[in-house]
Amino acid sequence: MARKTRGRPIDGVILVDKPTGASSNRILQQVKRIFYAQKAGHTGALDPLATGMLPICLGEATKFAQFLLDADKAYRVVAEFGVRTNTSDADGTIVAQLPVTFTSEQLNQALAQFKGPIHQIPSMFSALKYQGKPLYEYARKGIEIERPARAITIYSIEVESVDLPYVTMHVRCSKGTYIRSLVDDLGQALGCGAHVKTLHRTEVGQYPTNQMHTLEALEAMVQGRETPETWDYSGLDALLLPTDSPVAELPEVFVDREQGQGLLHGQPLAEETDNLGGLIRVKSPEGFLGVAYLRADGRYWPKRVLTLS
16 A cells, blocks of 8 residues: 655745754755645755755755756855864864954955856865765765865855954855855965855845745744644745746746647657757646756757646
């Protein structure tokens, strides 16, 4: 006998304002419980020290989480100079301390080195995998793994304030950027070392900052719930962003019901076109169906599609 799936088949994206100290996976499990959702997934972990925007995908929206992993991000970071730690943030152990003597001009000159396309070596305390294990597991055992530099792009670094040894900055960057590594590299360039004191993610893709919700606010909406199966979730569900919001920047194509059903069953769209780019999001009279990609035959084939009941 098949095991009954626990929870509701609810679809959409909720923007959580992550608090400091909690892991992204813990936040994910809390949100899944609050919504009593069958399925949930986050879109790129934030360090326990970090706060800010953490999109949580529910149900069918989890199929499109990768698009948010690949999206540009923005952060507000407070860097403390003169102190270097083994994790490059305030949770680590101090490994070096030096006097802070740089000027504003020297700071700006150093920052210029890190703007635009650059290569960055990820921290040993990152979640990147090596032989199936995250790097931080090796780091905690004192094992250093050689990491290749990765191509990233820093679109902008704006200094909000300088109150040495602290510098507050706003960073807009591509996927794969480690702000801890950026701050550590900046400290090395200035000859005094640095680490992340606080980090707040302000943007993921084009998601609106003003639609983030705290865990406390979400928890309050199910206060007193004793039987999740019969609870009224209409208020919570109204907070969800659409299932296709992770791919909202892709060109949109409308098809008829017949073509839509064909796409859901692995068939390409009938039209041959290459003027929309490599990926499109597809809608039919039933609504959003999924994402299709352009193949060499000039037609769009299903890449990620919904499972419609």
